[in-house]
Amino acid sequence: MNHYIKYCLIGAMALAAACSKNFADPSGPSFDQVYSSPAAIADAVVGLQATFVKDRTGLLYNSVTAGSILTGETFVTNTGNVDEAQLQTGGVAVLNTNSVINQLWGTSNRIIAESNRILAAAPKVITDEGFASGVIAYASLYKAWAIGVQAMFFEQVPDTTGFPGPGTAPVTFISGQAGYRKAVGVLDNAITRLSATPIGSTFTPYVPAGVNILNSLYALKARYALFAGDYDVAMAAADRASLTAQSTLNFNDQVNNPIYFLVAATNNIFQATDSTMGLPNGFKPDPADKRLAFYLLRNPSASLKWGIKGFWTSTTQPIPVYLPGEMTLIKAECYARKGDVVNGLLELNKIVTKQPSGDVYGVGAGLTAISSVASPAALLDSIYKHRRIELYLGGQELEDSRRFGRPASERKRTFFPYPLVERNDNPNTPADPAQ
Numbered sequence: 001m002n003h004y005i006k007y008c009l010i011g012a013m014a015l016a017a018a019c020s021k022n023f024a025d026p027s028g029p030s031f032d033q034v035y036s037s038p039a040a041i042a043d044a045v046v047g048l049q050a051t052f053v054k055d056r057t058g059l060l061y062n063s064v065t066a067g068s069i070l071t072g073e074t075f076v077t078n079t080g081n082v083d084e085a086q087l088q089t090g091g092v093a094v095l096n097t098n099s100v101i102n103q104l105w106g107t108s109n110r111i112i113a114e115s116n117r118i119l120a121a122a123p124k125v126i127t128d129e130g131f132a133s134g135v136i137a138y139a140s141l142y143k144a145w146a147i148g149v150q151a152m153f154f155e156q157v158p159d160t161t162g163f164p165g166p167g168t169a170p171v172t173f174i175s176g177q178a179g180y181r182k183a184v185g186v187l188d189n190a191i192t193r194l195s196a197t198p199i200g201s202t203f204t205p206y207v208p209a210g211v212n213i214l215n216s217l218y219a220l221k222a223r224y225a226l227f228a229g230d231y232d233v234a235m236a237a238a239d240r241a242s243l244t245a246q247s248t249l250n251f252n253d254q255v256n257n258p259i260y261f262l263v264a265a266t267n268n269i270f271q272a273t274d275s276t277m278g279l280p281n282g283f284k285p286d287p288a289d290k291r292l293a294f295y296l297l298r299n300p301s302a303s304l305k306w307g308i309k310g311f312w313t314s315t316t317q318p319i320p321v322y323l324p325g326e327m328t329l330i331k332a333e334c335y336a337r338k339g340d341v342v343n344g345l346l347e348l349n350k351i352v353t354k355q356p357s358g359d360v361y362g363v364g365a366g367l368t369a370i371s372s373v374a375s376p377a378a379l380l381d382s383i384y385k386h387r388r389i390e391l392y393l394g395g396q397e398l399e400d401s402r403r404f405g406r407p408a409s410e411r412k413r414t415f416f417p418y419p420l421v422e423r424n425d426n427p428n429t430p431a432d433p434a435q
Helices: 003-011 040-054 059-072 082-087 097-123 130-153 175-195 211-230 231-240 256-263 291-294 324-337 343-352 376-390 395-402 422-426
Strands: 074-076 154-156 174-175 269-273 297-302 304-308
Touching: 040 097, 040 130, 059 074, 059 097, 059 130, 059 256, 059 291, 059 304, 059 395, 074 082, 074 175, 082 097, 130 154, 130 175, 130 211, 130 269, 130 395, 154 175, 174 175, 175 211, 211 231, 231 324, 256 269, 256 304, 256 376, 269 376, 291 297, 304 376, 324 343, 324 376, 324 422, 376 395, 376 422
Parallel strands: none
Antiparallel strands: 074 269, 154 174, 297 304
16 A cells, blocks of 8 residues: 555544644644654655545545635535535624534644644754655755645634644634645745755655646745735745646545546536626626636536536546646736736736647637736736636635625625634634625
């Protein structure tokens, strides 16, 4: 049994828990025993990916579900899925006992806590510097990713600096913006480490096939620096993430592509709303846009007019860590927000005119270039439209809707309430946002 399969089976047991909770299993080995050797630490690192992607508890399923339903990209096909149906109703109907909310919160906390333990143990246990670089980079990638996912859906996030344990004080909270900056700091530390000491060949056998660690670190740095409003940082990082090398979350017979396995293959939870991709008048995709045929399936069943396709067509289909188009759109947005319409439009048109054959994943609009825009605001409108199409079902829709100042009527909620388990266990939990 390889490392990924082994730790996908035991590492994905993410429970919704308050961030002051101890995640240890009292019947199992102590953390000192778990992290007693380089191999054990490396296996724990691989378990982070398992926790991120596994089934209905993982951040992958729950971020795609929450982002797409809240912004109207998808609709719930079976209201017997009560928690997803709450998201579709939106507003005060979304309860703080909702399982999607609990998994986004609890699984993020688990990944962050496990990453912190790994990062604390690595310098004490691992003497091979190249091996240590791999552990630090990989743990940092998933720690930052978990912080970023949490900040996309909650107005404030835990200011976790170590890891919770028995007797520790409940953590305090920071704004989502500060959370994004914290994620960037985690990624920066990993990038600095790799610049000084590249990942060694002794660690490589532990890395699940698909993930290009360095490119992924730069891509997530660009994403979260953009969300934090640090545009120069975001642009510089986007320039370093490859547009031609793939970086993917891969799956196997034990750990399936969760969006295909749970959603696309069953039509039992949610499906594509229609060819508008949830966008309002003035932002709807051009019928000639080739990304429609990439992402959407026409008449997938007798009862559905539209279904999802894209990266969700088989149990083992890889899902990109980031799309090249995201990096280009980050640069376009940064230019626009800095008032540089000329360069912003230049970057946007790279996405508008890109053919599927010119993208490493086959995502391409193939449209005629936009000749001009009247203002930075008009350019930002076009960028928003193309982000929503290019990054369809990417989990970033809610953050985009807020950041671009779209009307609240275009989303079911702006932020989630905090899970009941957090409120009951942590007196520092902020008041729930109204919507």
